[in-house]
Amino acid sequence: MNEIQEIKKEIVKRGIELKTGGFRPTNSESESWIGKVYLFKENEEIPKDNNGELMIPLFQLCFENLPFIPEIFSNTKALTVFISSELPVDLTENGENWMIREYKKDDKLVLKELTNTESFLKAFPLKPEIIEEDYPVWDGGGLSSEQEDKILDLENSGVIEDYYDITENQYGHKIGGYPSFCQPGIYFGEDFEFAIQIASDEKANLNIVDSGTIFLAKNRKTEEWKYYYDFY
Numbered sequence: 001m002n003e004i005q006e007i008k009k010e011i012v013k014r015g016i017e018l019k020t021g022g023f024r025p026t027n028s029e030s031e032s033w034i035g036k037v038y039l040f041k042e043n044e045e046i047p048k049d050n051n052g053e054l055m056i057p058l059f060q061l062c063f064e065n066l067p068f069i070p071e072i073f074s075n076t077k078a079l080t081v082f083i084s085s086e087l088p089v090d091l092t093e094n095g096e097n098w099m100i101r102e103y104k105k106d107d108k109l110v111l112k113e114l115t116n117t118e119s120f121l122k123a124f125p126l127k128p129e130i131i132e133e134d135y136p137v138w139d140g141g142g143l144s145s146e147q148e149d150k151i152l153d154l155e156n157s158g159v160i161e162d163y164y165d166i167t168e169n170q171y172g173h174k175i176g177g178y179p180s181f182c183q184p185g186i187y188f189g190e191d192f193e194f195a196i197q198i199a200s201d202e203k204a205n206l207n208i209v210d211s212g213t214i215f216l217a218k219n220r221k222t223e224e225w226k227y228y229y230d231f232y
Contacts, residue, residue, distance in 0.1 A: 003159060004166055007150055008135070011143065014068055015131040015177025017170055018061075020203045021124035029078075029109065030064040032128065034173070034204045035121030037080045039109045046114050047099045049084035054116045055099060058083045058206075059198055061175065067130045070176035072193055072218055077103045081198070081216070085118070087208070087229065091186060094225040100216060102223070122205045126173065134177030135167035140185025142178050142194070171213075172199050179215045183230040188217035192226060 020034060029039065037046075037057035047055050059081035063069055069076075084097035094100055103109060136142035143151075154160045171180045179185060179194045188194065196216040200208045208214060212231025218224070 003150075003154060007147065007154070008133075008166060011135055011147060011167075013134050013177050015070070015134045015170065016066055016068055016175040017129045017131050018126040018173035018175070019129060020126060020173070020201055023125065023127060025125040027111075029111070030062045031060075032062050032126040033060040034058070034124055034126055034198075034201060034206070035119070036060060036123035037082070038111050038113065039078055039080060039103070040112045040114070041103075041107065042110055044101070046116060047082050047095075049086065049097045051084075051086070053084070054118070055082035055084050055097075056116050056119045056121060057114075058121070059173075059196075061126075061196070066128050066175070068176075070195070072195055072220060073175070075104050077105045077107055078109065079103060081196075083214075088227055090228070091188070092227045094227070098227050100225050100227075102225075120205055122203065124204055128175075131170050131174070131177055133168070134170050134174075136178045137169050137181050137185065138163050139181070140187075141169070141181055142185070173197065173201070174199075180213060181215075181230055182212060182232050186228055188226050188228070189219070191219050191221045192217040192224075193220055 037060045049055050062078045079102040082099045088097045169180050174197045195218045198214040200211045209231040214229045217226045
């Protein structure tokens with residue numbers, strides 16, 4: 001195995017890409033959506049933001065039929081994401097103008113026809129496809145300083161011209177893999193692991209500030225969630 005193969009093997013991750021629309025929806029308990037949420041616990045409604053306004057149903061992810069499930073979701077049945085029309089700006093705790101609800105495999109869920117008439121989103125089902133190879137973006141995307149040094153050595157010695165000649169980061173809606181930061185990446189906190197990204201989506205009429213992306217990270221020990229977004 002040569003040097004390039006060694007570093008790629010060291011940093012590569014698998015993930016799931018979620019493609020918007022292009023097929024007939026089933027509206028089943030195992031279907032994922034953008035712009036629509038219909039899975040709730042019996043006593044749950046659409047949450048409200050810090051101003052007391054209904055949040056916008058943004059994302060519904062179901063794990064039953066995925067071709068690959070990251071370890072951090074090994075006991076997850078589904079999750080739903082809601083946002084305020086006033087997006088949080090910085091690294092933000094769950095419930096502060098956004099909310100994620102994560103359901104375990106033994107949770108009882110029901111289908112509810114709940115909507116926010118002020119939502120600007122267009123609803124589409126999401127089709128999962130496996131990402132066999134996903135790599136970190138260069139600036140703060142997940143490379144350690146030792147890994148960066150190895151790659152710089154390859155560049156300086158002329159083995160490669162540029163890091164992105166040998167790697168690719170999958171943009172778009174994604175579960176697992178690496179975050180596709182537009183700006184220099186951030187540190188979510190101790191024991192937090194990047195888990196989901198929700199990208200600007202023309203079909204769904206979702207533009208995060210300026211073609212930006214929402215990143216959601218989960219704590220491996222406490223199962224808390226954090227939110228962050230950036231844009232170009």
